[in-house]
Amino acid sequence: MPDWKAVVVSHLKGIDLDASAQKEVVAELADHLEDRYEQFLAQGMIEADAHRLTLDEAPDWPRLVGNITRSKRREDPMNRRSRILWLPGLVAFSTASILLMILQRLTVWRPTLLLTLERMAGFRPTFWWKDQVDVIYLCWWILLPLCGAAGAYLSRRAGGTRFACIAASLFPSIVMLCIFCFVLPVSLVIDKNTVVRQHPIYFVLAMVNWTMVPGLALILGALPFLPRRPPARSSACTPA
Numbered sequence: 001m002p003d004w005k006a007v008v009v010s011h012l013k014g015i016d017l018d019a020s021a022q023k024e025v026v027a028e029l030a031d032h033l034e035d036r037y038e039q040f041l042a043q044g045m046i047e048a049d050a051h052r053l054t055l056d057e058a059p060d061w062p063r064l065v066g067n068i069t070r071s072k073r074r075e076d077p078m079n080r081r082s083r084i085l086w087l088p089g090l091v092a093f094s095t096a097s098i099l100l101m102i103l104q105r106l107t108v109w110r111p112t113l114l115l116t117l118e119r120m121a122g123f124r125p126t127f128w129w130k131d132q133v134d135v136i137y138l139c140w141w142i143l144l145p146l147c148g149a150a151g152a153y154l155s156r157r158a159g160g161t162r163f164a165c166i167a168a169s170l171f172p173s174i175v176m177l178c179i180f181c182f183v184l185p186v187s188l189v190i191d192k193n194t195v196v197r198q199h200p201i202y203f204v205l206a207m208v209n210w211t212m213v214p215g216l217a218l219i220l221g222a223l224p225f226l227p228r229r230p231p232a233r234s235s236a237c238t239p240a
Contacts, residue, residue: 002037005026007033008025009026012025019161033054033055033058036053036057037050080159084155084159084160088154088155088160088165088169089174091150091154092151092171095150096144099147103136104136106136141217142217147218147221148169148170148221148222149169149222151168151171152165152222155169156226160227161227165226166226169221170219172214173215173218176210180206180210180211
C-alpha cells in the first residue's frame with residue numbers, strides 16, 4: 001500500500017500553512033487518493049496501474065497549493081492568532097499578576113500571620129520577614145515557571161508553533177518591557193524626571209528585575225511544552 005500522506009507532502013512542499021492546518025490538508029487529500037486507489041484495485045487493476053491512474057487523476061498540484069493557501073487565508077486570522085498567542089499569553093500574564101498580588105498582600109497580613117505563628121509554634125520567623133520585598137519577588141520568580149508553562153501548554157494545544165509558544169510564555173515579560181519602553185521617554189521628555197537622568201542604573205536594574213529575570217523563569221517553565229521539530233521525511237516510495 002503506497003504511503004499517500006508522503007505522496008501528498010512531497011507535492012505540497014511549497015504550501016504556506018502552519019503545521020496544524022497543513023496536517024489537516026495532507027490527511028484529507030491522502031484519504032481521497034487512498035479511496036481512489038482502492039477503487040481501482042477493486043476493478044481488478046494491478047497495483048502499479050492503480051497507483052499510476054490515481055496520480056493521474058490528482059489535480060494540478062501547484063494550482064491546488066494556491067487554492068488551499070487562499071482558502072485558508074480567507075479564514076479570520078485573528079481567531080487563530082487569539083488561540084495560539086493572545087489567549088495563552090493573557091493566561092500567563094494574568095496568572096503572574098495574581099501570584100504577585102497575593103504575595104504582596106502577605107505584607108498586609110504579616111502581623112496576623114506572625115501573631116498566629118507565635119501562638120501556635122512559639123517562635124518568630126524573623127529571618128523570613130527580614131526583607132519583605134526581596135522575599136516577595138524571590139518567591140514570585142520561583143513561581144513564574146508555572147505561568148510560562150501554562151502559556152506554552154495552551155499555545156501548543158491550540159496548534160501553535162514553537163515561536164508562538166515561546167511568545168505566549170514570555171507575554172508577562174514582554175508586557176513589562178513595553179511599559180518600560182513607554183515610561184522611559186515619558187519620564188525623560190515630558191515629565192523632565194531628573195531621577196532617571198541622574199540615576200540611570202536604577203532604571204536599568206528595575207528593567208532587569210521586571211523583564212530579564214522573569215523572562216528566564218518563564219522560558220524555563222515553557223521548555224517542556226515547546227513543540228518538537230518534525231523529523232525529516234523520507235521521499236515517497238512507489239510500488240514495484
